[in-house]
Amino acid sequence: MYSESDLQAAVEAGAISAEAADALRGHVARLRASPVVDEEHFRLLTGFNDIFVTIAATILIVAVGWLGNTLRLGAEEHAPSIASGLFIAGVSWGLAEYFTRQRRMALPSILLLFGFAGGVAFALMALGMQLVPDATPKTAALIASAVALVTAIAIWLHWRRFMVPITVAAGAVAVAGIALSLAYAAFPAIADSIFWLVLLAGLAIFAVAMWWDMSDRSRTTRRSDVAFWLHLTAAPMIAHSMFHLLGVFRGDMGAGTAVTVLLLYVAFGLVALAIDRRALLVSSLAYVLYALYALMEQAGAVELSWAFTALIIGSALLLLSALWHRARKLVVEGLPGDIQAKLPYLDREAVGV
Numbered sequence: 001m002y003s004e005s006d007l008q009a010a011v012e013a014g015a016i017s018a019e020a021a022d023a024l025r026g027h028v029a030r031l032r033a034s035p036v037v038d039e040e041h042f043r044l045l046t047g048f049n050d051i052f053v054t055i056a057a058t059i060l061i062v063a064v065g066w067l068g069n070t071l072r073l074g075a076e077e078h079a080p081s082i083a084s085g086l087f088i089a090g091v092s093w094g095l096a097e098y099f100t101r102q103r104r105m106a107l108p109s110i111l112l113l114f115g116f117a118g119g120v121a122f123a124l125m126a127l128g129m130q131l132v133p134d135a136t137p138k139t140a141a142l143i144a145s146a147v148a149l150v151t152a153i154a155i156w157l158h159w160r161r162f163m164v165p166i167t168v169a170a171g172a173v174a175v176a177g178i179a180l181s182l183a184y185a186a187f188p189a190i191a192d193s194i195f196w197l198v199l200l201a202g203l204a205i206f207a208v209a210m211w212w213d214m215s216d217r218s219r220t221t222r223r224s225d226v227a228f229w230l231h232l233t234a235a236p237m238i239a240h241s242m243f244h245l246l247g248v249f250r251g252d253m254g255a256g257t258a259v260t261v262l263l264l265y266v267a268f269g270l271v272a273l274a275i276d277r278r279a280l281l282v283s284s285l286a287y288v289l290y291a292l293y294a295l296m297e298q299a300g301a302v303e304l305s306w307a308f309t310a311l312i313i314g315s316a317l318l319l320l321s322a323l324w325h326r327a328r329k330l331v332v333e334g335l336p337g338d339i340q341a342k343l344p345y346l347d348r349e350a351v352g353v
Contacts, residue, residue: 050107057095057108061115064091082130085123092116100162109164117170120154121147138185145181148174165225169233172208176201195241202237205230213275214342235279239268243287255298261291269320273331276344289313
């Protein structure tokens with residue numbers, strides 16, 4: 001199984017011609033009765049060996065982390081071990097040299113990136129706790145910002161070496177961590193508005209994702225894969241923050257709040273159709289299910305409220321999936337021309353041009 005970026009890499013390497021690649025894309029589009037640009041490709045598995053290697057790598061990473069935890073390096077008995085994080089980061093980088101750089105295995109590459117970034121962050125946090133054991137909240141926030149900064153630099157080095165698409169999303173999270181930590185250190189009272197800050201961070205990552213998307217409107221290069229992971233990162237930050245600010249988690253959802261949630265989900269759907277990304281719809285699905293359930297319950301269908309809710313939402317999403325291209329065409333053609341020119345193509349002919 002090959003992704004669009006693999007196909008483009010084959011063209012760049014001279015393994016196949018650009019015309020043959022376009023012919024293959026057109027053939028796949030006809031088989032699926034849907035333009036390739038609407039398929040939202042990303043590679044996660046190339047075969048069962050990806051799962052096998054991921055399981056083995058996970059076992060090895062846990063083992064070296066456990067062994068590293070026995071090396072206290074001056075830390076107290078119950079304090080986190082710096083060596084544990086360093087061992088995990090080092091082993092993850094070493095494994096990536098083969099499984100990512102040479103074998104190009106998708107799922108193990110994602111695990112090894114998280115292992116490397118997590119190991120670096122864990123080691124730095126352990127070091128900070130060892131150097132400043134009784135840190136005040138402000139000092140702890142400054143330490144967290146420093147940890148996020150160094151982790152972001154480490155992630156950038158990983159990107160330069162291995163070019164794993166999800167790495168940019170991990171770096172964006174680290175940068176968001178820097179901003180949130182510094183904001184808290186400067187204004188501790190801002191903790192009461194944390195969801196506004198997370199929302200702003202999510203919108204910023206969404207903007208970065210759109211920048212990557214606009215640079216590859218045909219969805220045929222690694223830039224599209226990078227944008228996919230950025231959208232997948234931004235979506236829960238946006239959705240969770242918005243619905244929290246609406247008061248969805250206060251326990252008793254009124255009819256007005258439920259209707260607002262449903263309308264917001266429709267707005268997310270229109271955005272998803274315009275940019276041809278489904279992450280917003282998936283990230284906010286739990287909230288719209290809860291909102292529709294609340295409306296059903298208030299209407300008197302207490303016993304079957306969950307069943308009716310699942311039936312309505314499931315049917316609607318399946319219908320949207322089947323008619324995705326037609327619905328997207330209606331949404332995109334209703335937008336101004338300058339905006340249309342920045343969105344993914346609607347058809348293969350445009351991609352060919």
